[in-house]
Amino acid sequence: MTSVEDYRRVAPPGVVDIILKLSERVRGRRLLHLSAGRFGGGAAEILHTMVPMMTELGIDAAWEITGGDPAFYSTANALQAALRGAERVLTDEALDHFVEMNRINAKKLNLDADLVLAHDAQPATLVQDRVATGRWVWRCHFDCSRPQRRAWSFLRPFVNQYDAAIFSLPAFARRLGVPKYVIYPSIDPLSEKNRELSAREIAATLAPLGVPQDKPLLVQVGAFNAADDPLGVVNAYRLVKKHYDLRLVLAGAAGADPESPTVLAELREAAQRDPDVLVRELPPDAHLQINALQRAATIVLQKSVRESFGLGAAEAMWKGKPVIGGFVGGLPHQIVYDVTGYTVHSVEGAAFRLRHLLNNRELIARMGAAGREHVRRSFLITRHLVDYMALLIHVVP
């Protein structure tokens, strides 16, 4: 099991000391995380590491999940999608049932804590059953700035019952009657997805995936949907392929988006026409495979056209890779333009920057090294832990 001390070798100098000193001030405080589930999604991924670290530091940390019948999950998913801006049908009846199911959750769960952090939409309405003594903070992990009006009208009165809200970026927030804090998400550098891999481990992991390493490799890890724009990546690759012999790997999950089957079918067709286009569907727990793909990459793409924070860029930069990403969501905050990679607005822009890097190979190593340092300072879980402890100190005097 990983210990906080293990992070000394990856975190910036002095940060673990800050963590240990802060922990003296929050030792014994009760912190309860509430989320929709223990698997899938960035919030759960981080909590798997964050909660044990907090416990090791003496914080009385717990993590509970909310649940219900199929109708509850269906409404929770629709609500979350609508808050992200997608068009979904949310009936009064479904929303009433959702609230009622969370009332039942509230009776089953021990909500008595000094600080309760409710992550995203599913547990959000539990706040109406809050215990008087503790502080409640809503942690929103997605871009909530352009929600479907119906969804926001429903959720806003609940969010205003919290003591504060946390967003990953100021641009992701909505106007609220409570303070809005900004905390970037993070990656765990010691997790299976991000730990160091030897060249042998990389080769052994890529072989079963059918990914040879005999050519420069462009990699995009992401969902096969319109938001992550894998078809745009194929088009950018084709513009570059005229001049360079390279290979493109598109790896990810199909996801539940209605357009995913169409996108995947088009990608497979492209792959049939060009043996250097590899499309690999991966299960949600394919952390080692993603790690190996990113480490084997020459350049990593994250050419999204819609994105929340998009931590795939930070993951790739941690592995010393330059990243070409779309100018959306959190990508411009991760990719320092012309220093750790490039943000682009079009297929042509992605192709241009790919050619620029392939034609100036020394930039690839230099940007990769700068990216790793940038992530070390700003996007590791150690910084995230520090932020949460500062929050605990600030909101629970």
Place this chain on the structure above:
Amino acid sequence: MRRAKRPFVFTGCVELRQTLDHRATDERELLERLEEVPAGSVFYHTHGYFLRHRPITTAYGNDFAAWVAAHLRDQVLAERLAVVNPFEFATIEELREELASVIHDHLVRLSSVPRVELGEFFYFQQSHIVEVALGPGTETLAEFRAGLASVDASAIYMHMVEARARLGRRAGDFAEWIRTSLDMPQLADKIERIDTYMTNLERVRARVLMLVDAALEEATV
């Protein structure tokens, strides 16, 4: 080795950022919002810039100049805002007035107001600083040197920027301690003169270390 009258305790900090309901999509809105946001927000986007600024990014000296350059592509206003040194102003209100005056003066010369097309809006923020004492205290210049070399960069910000700008300790904590507790006024003067503007915390650390090393070497000769 000379022992201090009182130990120096390095204090780091953690910045809890808070976004406000003020944003700007063009230079006119930047001016209007700048005039109405809390003083803490002006501090965050000027002095606080040094806590967040990393050596890998282009230095603009404050968030306003950085935004105007990167997202409005108005290099003229960016340059004019970048040279406003926040450490030269006695109060935040004087600093705010100067920044607003620069933007206003720029706007009256323009026929159209630059606005965000493909970039990001400017979101006004403020922060809550949580101080973290990183003891034990140092009692000699050599101990101070060892502590300074390994301490989290936020401690450099606390003692060289926050202490001067927000807490009213104009000399900065390093110079003050070296002058009053170690009785080394010449070294204190040199450290006090270090320009923390348009640099980064690691460079400031390196400059203080260089001065301390020279003083230590002198003491052993």
